[in-house]
Each structure stands twice: as C-alpha cells, then as structure tokens.
Amino acid sequence: MALHQQDLVPGSGDQLLTLDDTTGLQWLNLTTTATRSYQDVLADFGGLLGTYGFRYATLTEVTDLLTHFGITSSPTPISSNALPIETFIEFMNGKSATNGTTLSVKALFKQNLVPSSADTSVLGISMILNKAMPGGSMDSTLIGKAGVGAPDVCSFLVKPA
Numbered sequence: 001m002a003l004h005q006q007d008l009v010p011g012s013g014d015q016l017l018t019l020d021d022t023t024g025l026q027w028l029n030l031t032t033t034a035t036r037s038y039q040d041v042l043a044d045f046g047g048l049l050g051t052y053g054f055r056y057a058t059l060t061e062v063t064d065l066l067t068h069f070g071i072t073s074s075p076t077p078i079s080s081n082a083l084p085i086e087t088f089i090e091f092m093n094g095k096s097a098t099n100g101t102t103l104s105v106k107a108l109f110k111q112n113l114v115p116s117s118a119d120t121s122v123l124g125i126s127m128i129l130n131k132a133m134p135g136g137s138m139d140s141t142l143i144g145k146a147g148v149g150a151p152d153v154c155s156f157l158v159k160p161a
Helices: 038-042 059-069 079-092
Strands: 003-006 017-020 025-028 074-078 096-099 102-108 121-130 135-145 157-160
Touching: 017 059, 025 059, 059 079, 059 121, 074 079, 079 102, 079 121, 079 135, 102 135
Parallel strands: none
Antiparallel strands: 003 017, 017 025, 025 157, 074 135, 096 102, 102 121, 121 135
C-alpha cells in the first residue's frame, strides 16, 4: 500500500493528511469537515479551499483511493472489506461509532452539478464496518441535503502533493 500519513501543518504532528503515492494526491482527514454541509465547504469553511488549496474529490478519485486501501464496492457486508475499511478509518479518522461493534463512515464527494439550493440532495460514500461479523460494505448513495450539516457526515477533500 502506497499510503502515508502526513502533517497538514509541517512539523506539528497533526497527521491530518493521507498521501496516496500512486495518484500523488493528499487527502484531508475526514473529521476536519464533520458537521459541515456541502455548501459550508464550498463557501471555504476554515480556508480549506482557498488557504490550503483543497477541492472536493471526484467520485473517480474517491473510488481510486478506496481501491488503494483494498476496499471493494458492495452494498452488503463482505468479509474481505473488514480489514481494509478498518485501515481506512485509522488513516482518515472518518468514524462515527453506532455501537460497540459497528463503525460507519459517510463522506461527500464532488457533485456533478453544484447544488441549486440547501434542500438539494447530495451523494456520498457510505461505509459500514461490522467488527463482530467481521465484514464491511461500501456504496455510493444519497447522504443528505447540500445545506444541512450532520455530525456523522464528512467531505472528501483532496489536493496535489
């Protein structure tokens, strides 16, 4: 796996970035955008787009990243996804515990069209890891509304290394 954690602020030890050597892209830790809506991020919440140079990742870029972690798209849990999803969660810190044995990740990617209103539905990736089974699922699905943030929804932001 050609994935490495890096600091957003050099020398800080924050490890808020994951570098994918295969694509040359740096991915922002998912928890950085937790609770922020798609529109909040587009409005440059925290200077992530303007100051730091991030942008929303495309679905293809997200799919490539997940493939590099070894995650297979499957709407139902499969055992081969358990370790890759757990590794992804460790690197990207995009977890929201639903109970002691289940972790979920919901993250938005670049929409084909800029949402026309706060009520426009937005797509994202939903992953569920069941540590008791063990198994994991990953699928692209409707995650929420463009103008409504949620504590368990993050955004896939990326920039060139």
